[in-house]
Amino acid sequence: xxxxxxxxxxxxxxxxxxxxxxxxxxxxxxxxxxxxxxxxxxxxxxxxxxxxxxxxxxxxxxxxxxxxxxxxxxxxxxxxxxxxxxxxxxxxxxxxxxxxxxx
Amino acid sequence: xxxxxxxxxxxxxxxxxxxxxxxxxxxxxxxxxxxxxxxxxxxxxxxxxxxxxxxxxxxxxxxxxxxxxxxxxxxxxxxxxxxxxxxxxxxxxxxxxxxxxxxxxxxxxxxxxxxxxxxxxxxxxxxxxxxxxxxxxxxxxxxxxxxxxxxxxxxxxxxxxxxxxxxxxxxxxxxxxxxxxxxxxxxxxxxxxxxx
Numbered sequence: 439x440x441x442x443x444x445x446x447x448x449x450x451x452x453x454x455x456x457x458x459x460x461x462x463x464x465x466x467x468x469x470x471x472x473x474x475x476x477x478x479x480x481x482x483x484x485x486x487x488x489x490x491x492x493x494x495x496x497x498x499x500x501x502x503x504x505x506x507x508x509x510x511x512x513x514x515x516x517x518x519x520x521x522x523x524x525x526x527x528x529x530x531x532x533x534x535x536x537x538x539x540x541x
Numbered sequence: 542x543x544x545x546x547x548x549x550x551x552x553x554x555x556x557x558x559x560x561x562x563x564x565x566x567x568x569x570x571x572x573x574x575x576x577x578x579x580x581x582x583x584x585x586x587x588x589x590x591x592x593x594x595x596x597x598x599x600x601x602x603x604x605x606x607x608x609x610x611x612x613x614x615x616x617x618x619x620x621x622x623x624x625x626x627x628x629x630x631x632x633x634x635x636x637x638x639x640x641x642x643x644x645x646x647x648x649x650x651x652x653x654x655x656x657x658x659x660x661x662x663x664x665x666x667x668x669x670x671x672x673x674x675x676x677x678x679x680x681x682x683x684x685x686x687x688x689x690x691x692x693x694x695x696x697x698x699x700x701x702x703x704x705x706x707x708x709x710x711x712x713x714x715x716x717x718x719x720x721x722x723x724x725x726x727x728x729x730x731x732x733x734x735x736x737x
Contacts (some may be wrong), residue, residue: 454658456630462644468622469574486603498606500603500677512704514621518625521706
């Protein structure tokens with residue numbers, strides 16, 4: 439089980455689905471960002487699994503996973519800064535109360 | 542005393558047992574991140590989910606990615622998110638509703654996405670895949686990173702710099718006096734800062 443690509447890919451799919459549900463359903467903006475991190479980690483698991491189980495990729499999976507981590511760090515920084523800037527104006531982290539951004 | 546080759550009474554290999562335990566920890570704590578009412582608890586369960594993922598990387602033999610996962614995700618991003626949670630806590634405590642009113646549609650959509658992904662994984666045969674993970678040391682990864690992917694590496698460093706500058710600009714308070722502004726400069730009490 440630990441030596442099959444399919445098991446890792448199924449786990450990555452489950453993690454991505456859990457994260458996407460949280461991103462779509464949570465009300466708190468920071469919880470939504472946490473769920474984005476969960477989705478990114480699911481994709482990263484799939485990338486590393488492909489890289490480790492496919493010799494034709496010549497080990498590029500780990501390198502690409504490191505790049506994904508760096509981009510995720512930048513995304514978390516800017517995303518949290520945006521959430522804090524909105525919180526300073528609206529005094530709430532709940533996204534369904536940001537109704538004035540609709541117009 | 543020697544460790545038996547397989548798990549006693551079950552006949553599994555030790556790797557399979559570690560895989561199942563890590564899968565349970567990772568999926569369970571991911572679900573708790575999504576479902577938990579208290580957002581600080583969500584953040585701490587997220588650290589646990591990242592720890593399970595680092596265990597998976599180590600199990601596959603991707604040691605450098607496992608170390609980076611511990612450093613970057615469990616160390617840096619979790620602390621960043623927990624700080625943001627503390628900055629945005631309102632005094633009324635946790636929100637009454639965790640999910641908004643259209644969460645049922647989100648549930649159906651994400652269930653279908655997960656089902657589609659799992660079906661496409663299960664019904665596909667990967668012709669180039671091998672049954673055991675390849676051996677790849679940190680030296681191999683470093684050679685690849687700094688020879689073949691060095692341009693992407695430099696672009697990533699530029700992206701991180703831009704993210705830091707953008708984060709500071711966005712999260713900055715507007716009422717902090719601008720040091721270049723002559724009005725606030727003349728109001729400064731400490732003459733030593735003027736000379737500097």
